[in-house]
Amino acid sequence: MTVAKINSVFQGRSLLAEKDFTPSEIQYLVDFGLHLKAMKQNHIPHKYLEGKNIALLFAKTSTRTRAAFTTAAIDLGAHPEYLGANDIQLGKKESVEDTAIVLGSMFDAIEYRGFAQETVDGLAKHAGVPVWNGLTDLWHPTQMIADFMTVKETFGRLKGITLVYVGDGRNNMANSLLVTGSMLGVNIHIVAPESLHPSQEIMDLANGYAAKSGAKPMVTADIAEGVKNANVIYTDVWVSMGESNWEERVELLTPYRVTMDMLKMTGTPDDELIFMHCLPAFHDTETEYGKEIKEKYGLTEMEVTDEVFRSKYAHQFEEAENRMHSIKAIMAATAGNLFIPAVPEI
C-alpha cells in the first residue's frame, strides 16, 4: 500500500526573521514552547531530534542563547557542537557559501549568531538544512517565542495586551518586538528619543500585520503617553553588541531608564503589570561595563534601576528560562519529524 506523504508545516524551514512564518505559525510555536515546558516539568521524554547533529555558530558572545540551544538540543536527543568566532574559518578564510555547504553536509541544522543579517540569510541559502537566527543586528526571532510565551503564561492571553518597549528603538529587540507583537495582536509601544525611532521599513512591516491582527502599534518620544495602560514594560541595553557609542546613548537614554516612577505612570493595576528584559542587563555596577560607566558618567544603573529589576514586577528570569523551551519548539518543529499537517488560524 502506498501512503500519501503529508507535508508537515514547519519541516525543513529556517527561522531567519519573524516574517518567515505566518502570525498563526508564530502563535503555534509560542504554544508548542509552553507544551514542551510542561513536558519537561513533568519529566516526559521528548527526543524528537534523536541522532541529529546541530551546529551552533556564535560570532558574538552569548549566555542564554548558547545555553538554551545546547540544553534544548540535548533534551531533544541531538548532539550540539559549539563553533565560536575564533574556532572556524568563516569570514576570515572561507566564504559564507562554502561554509554553509560544508556544515550542511555534516549537520542536520545550524544556529547562527552574528552581525549582518545577510550572513545568516546566506547560510540558509546554501546549507540545505534549517538555519536559525540566534541574533543579528536586525532581528532576534528566537527571543520572540520566549517573550510571548512569558506574556501568555503571565496573563493567559496575548491579544489586547500592551507591551511598551523603552530604550533604543532601532535595535534588534525593538524591531523584533514591534513586528512580532503586531502579528499576534499585541499593542507594541516604542518609547524612545526621536533619533532612535524605528526605520520606516520596520514600521511598514509592523503596520501591515497590525491592520490584520487588530494590534495598535505606537512610536513616541513622550514617556507619559507611551507607557499609559502598559501591561509589560520592556527594556534592553542602550548599546548593543557591535556598537560602542556609550556617550551618545547615555545622554539620549538616561531619561528613558525604567524606574518605579515609570511603572506608576502606567496607571495599570499591580496584578496586570510586569517588567521584562531580554538580558543581559545593566541594573547595578557588578559588571566591567557597569563600573566603567560609573567612573565616566557617574551612573550606577543604566536601562533599569536595581529596584525595578528586583521588584515583584520583574519576570526577566522566567523569560530567560523560556529561551530554552521556545528554542526547543523551534528546533523540533523545523528539524524534527513531527506530524504538524496544519496550524490553527489566529
Ligand code: CP
Ligand atoms: N537574550 C539573549 O540573547 O541573551 P544572550 O546574549 O546571553 O544569548
Ligand code: NVA
Ligand atoms: N540588543 C542587544 C540584545 C542582546 C540579547 C544586543 O544586540 O546586544
